[in-house]
Amino acid sequence: MRFLLIAILTLAALTGCSRFIDYDGPEVTRVVVYKNDRIMFLMHNDEILETYEIELGFAPEGHKLEEGDGRTPEGEYVIDRRNPNSQWYLSIGISYPNAEDIAQARARGVSPGGDIFIHGTPRPSRRTDDWTAGCIAVSNAEMRQIYAMVNNGTPISIYP
Numbered sequence: 001m002r003f004l005l006i007a008i009l010t011l012a013a014l015t016g017c018s019r020f021i022d023y024d025g026p027e028v029t030r031v032v033v034y035k036n037d038r039i040m041f042l043m044h045n046d047e048i049l050e051t052y053e054i055e056l057g058f059a060p061e062g063h064k065l066e067e068g069d070g071r072t073p074e075g076e077y078v079i080d081r082r083n084p085n086s087q088w089y090l091s092i093g094i095s096y097p098n099a100e101d102i103a104q105a106r107a108r109g110v111s112p113g114g115d116i117f118i119h120g121t122p123r124p125s126r127r128t129d130d131w132t133a134g135c136i137a138v139s140n141a142e143m144r145q146i147y148a149m150v151n152n153g154t155p156i157s158i159y160p
Helices: 002-015 099-108 140-149
Strands: 031-032 041-044 047-054 077-085 090-096 116-119 155-159
Touching: 002 155, 047 140, 116 140
Parallel strands: 031 155
Antiparallel strands: 031 041, 041 047, 077 090, 077 155, 090 116
């Protein structure tokens, strides 16, 4: 009996702490990021559904030009993948680099880099300004919500 009680409590604890939540509200039709203001909006057409304070790459000013520059890209991209096993809790991928980014880097003889995501924040980096390698970071609780709300194929506009 005691073993059964422990098993039930363990199962309840594990299911209650899931990283994955359900969302049944309005569709997120665009993600909008304002780097200078460190803010991100989830939009349904012209309506703001959610607002988040964000952290950026360790050298956030300007558009990402090459791998390792610590900049967060600027421009028009798409959410193109999901990583439920991210080292940064959960993450959704941004389609950087696009054809223009690749051509610009190729002309300079460098790699444009890649693997730009919106992701959670590990404990050591909480409340640390602009610590990522070029990604957009939010709290883990916020990332649970974003992961549930934003579908692959959703446009993302990243402004200076």
